[in-house]
Amino acid sequence: MIDMTNRVKHEMDKIEIPSELSDRSRKGVSKASVEMKKRRRLNLTGIGIAAALFLSFGAFLLLGGTYLNDAGDGQQAFIGKEGEGVVIPAIKLPKRNTADMDMIGLIVYNGKIYTQTNSQLKPEVAKTLVGEKLGVTKGNIDEWSSQKSYAEELASTISHADVYAVKGYDRDFRIMIYNERDGNTRAEFYENLNGITINSGVDLFGKLKIVDHVSSAYWRTSDEWYNSIDNFKPITDTVVLNAFLEELDYAKPMLRGPNGAVLDDLRSDGGSRELTVVLQDGSSVRLELLEGGYIVYGAMDVYFKMDEAVFSDLWSQLHIDY
Amino acid sequence: MSDILKKAQKGNEQAFLQLFQPYEEDLYRMAFVYVKNPNDALDIVQETAYRSFKNIRNVKEASYFKTWLIRIAINCSLDLLRSNKNTVQFYPEAEENIPETIPEDIDLRVTLDHLMNGLTENEKSVVILKFYEGLTFKEIGETLDIPLGTAKTILYRALENLRVELEGDDRYDK
CATH class of the missing domain: 1.10.1740.10 (RNA polymerase sigma factor, region 2, helix turn helix motif)
Known part of the structure; x- marks a missing residue:
């Protein structure tokens, strides 16, 4: 007597396996991979630009766990001498050909490297933020550029664009590109997030000028972000929101590089939330929040730990009632 | 892993x-x-x-x-x-009047054709998970997001349907 298990298995095994099965699996994975990479880039750039800061392989990703930590030849961020702040060395650009490296948009200005950022501005409000014109990007850096190219003022990995200071913001921290062409507006922030020391949250969030300038805020889950679902939910409790934003200034910086796995575990365990804060000037700042009081800003080489009580007040509002 | x-x-x-x-x-x-x-x-x-x-x-x-x-x-x-506009059934509620123990070691001479054409979609799911993948009812319930009792009900009905169908086949053969 053949039992049911063996009989079903025997019958199922009669289904012939086509030779292209593995190839079809790979195709499915490949398609997902392309979309995931595209999604990550879009999150980092706001609008897709062909651009390139040459990071060592795997060195950037917005929410996924890699970061601007190895931009050139081994300049990892580190804890400062007093053990308090996190020092993010200035990006030194690669000495060698960079064709095998990953890419991000950058502009060289006043000896600093400004990279694409996690703050955005809508084209319709961009004009109001345009400050003094600083020049035009050269668009001269590509995968095969030598280090010399990077030393030039307004060298860039993005194509030619007019570069401006941003009204209301420190140009040592943030500049912008702005162009109108054929009825379309191209506007983006670039921020200098290297060659700095972060002693507390104010060293970043203070520069973003969030507190007292909030217009609205909304959030979505990491799954929604991951699957490109624009299911943004407003945050209506402004007391809790403002307390959270004020507390950002006091958040403790943490070294992101060696803690990548910790962040990944936090994402797996409690999920993460994407918090978008729209400011009165029309720009917006996107933060990733992780259960337990952690805050991540784009590809920056630090993340932050906030007072848990203040964080929890906001976190408890970021859930979906089924 | x-x-x-x-x-x-x-x-x-x-x-x-x-x-x-x-x-x-x-x-x-x-x-x-x-x-x-x-x-x-x-x-x-x-x-x-x-x-x-x-x-x-x-x-x-x-x-x-x-x-x-x-x-x-x-x-x-x-x-x-x-x-493709084919009908897909909803899972039924668990029923009280099925036997406490469902005989899983029965010898039904099912064929691939019976599996494909003699079962509803949700019956296929439970039969495959039970006999091909070797899952427990608890695991089947978790996989299909249905209560454990519902998984048992579906399997019981599936086996009954197959039994009736096989008896019909036998009569036809004779």
């Missing part, structure tokens, strides 16, 4: 394929029972690979990976049937 899972969750395609490909034949055969043709079954495996890699971050433990894949493959199959 958990190291490979972590790599896959960071977007490593090769690591993901290392996890996925040992199960692709099972997934193909399961899909085939639903859609009954190789082209659609291949589409389902491809779609399962696509959906699972995009959502691999949701897998909390490596030990759940296979049943998680099976669930995605079943959903893909049902989606395809829906898109």
